[in-house]
Amino acid sequence: MKPLRLAVVGFGRVGQVCAELIVLSHDLSLAAIVRRPASAGGKLPEMLRSIPVTTHIGQAKDVDAALLCVPTHAVVEIAGQILQHGIPIIDCVTLHGEALHSHKQAIHKAALHHRVPAIVGAGWDPGALSVFRSWFALLTPGGATETRHHSGLSLRHTTMAQSVRGVKDALCAEVRGPDGRVQRYVYVELEKQADADRVAQAIRADPLFLGEDTQVFPVESLAELEEEGRGVVLDRRGPPGRLGHQHLLLEARCDDTLLTGQVMLAAARALPELEPGAYVLPGIPLGAMWGERAEKAQRDWL
Known part of the structure; x- marks a missing residue:
């Protein structure tokens, strides 16, 4: 099957992530990066330097779809320009409720006029998290959903890890593996000349971590890691009654920019x-959204 040729419009954090994910994929191809004239001459990461950079979608060749990685307020105007060329679009606007519905209606009218599909709100939230919320509501009709956002990596500071010789600072997060066992992820910012292996051994040997699956990850900057990490808890409680008290819980610790890029690529495969x-x-x-991997996905996940 011929790879879908995608243009990335906008080259902020989301645009760069999308471009890099496309290059690393096996079934998609990066046709062009569309940037503002003032930024068109900017330096690209090495893995993207062979990709054509244009200032208008009309200058790109053989584009099957465009990923709009621009600020939400600019999406409708840019989408209209691209749809005029008969090119499907995918956006990741950060709108919810009535605002997202109105946005969809505006894009729907233009997409119908130019006879192409468009996918809106294809990010982490709205997007993938919307799918989880929808399924939770289907499974527990009449219930109530609470969504809580938090910093994904500041859940647990480990005093013990911070006290190990050679550790400048540390963070500890707790997750549960597929078998239900607790796993501990310890992120350490090391002092100069500190031996990463010795630090990891000292942490794992402490009684606090004995008998537990503990992963130790040296990082350049703990502050930057906390800034990038995000978390969300989706809590759905069914109504009381004779059918029981259903309680569905989703907890995620993630980089929402990276997940937004993955969602946009999955949406592109569905076009x-x-x-x-x-x-x-x-x-x-x-x-x-699995594209050419749909049959394998069905065998693996059904």
Whole structure:
């Protein structure tokens, strides 16, 4: 199957992540990076230096779809310009509720007029998290959902890890593996000349961590890691009644920029199966987002 050729419009954090993920994929191809004239001459990461850089989508060749990685307030205008070329678009606007519905309607009208599909709100939230919220509501009708956002890596400071010789600062996060066992991820910022292996051995040998699966990761800057890490808890409680008290819980610690890029690529893979018009992620068949890997995904995950 011929790879889908994608243009990345905008080259901020999300745009760069999308471009790099496309280059690393096996079924997608990066046709062009579209940047503002003032930024077009800016230096690209080494892995992207062979990719054409343009200042307008019309200058890009053989584009099958465009990923709009621009600020939310600029999306409608830029989407209209790209749809005029008959190119499907995917955006990751950070809108919810009525605001997202109005945005979808505006894009839907333009997409129908130019007879191409468009996918809006295809990020982490809205987007993937919207799919989880929708499923939770389907499974527990009449219940209530609470969404709590938090810093993903500042959940547990480990005093013991901070006290190890050679450690400048440390953070400890706790996760549960597929088998239910606790895993501890310890991120350490080391002093100069500190031996990373000795620090890791000292942490694992402490009684606090004995008998537990403990991973120790040296990092350049703990402050930067805390800034990048994000977390969310999606808590759904079903109504009381004779069918029992259902309680569904999703906890995620993640880089929402990276997840947004992954969602946009998954949405792009679904475009060939969509009719003209605008869609949100919960309205797209899950199998379509696997693209050419759909059959294998069904065998692996059903």
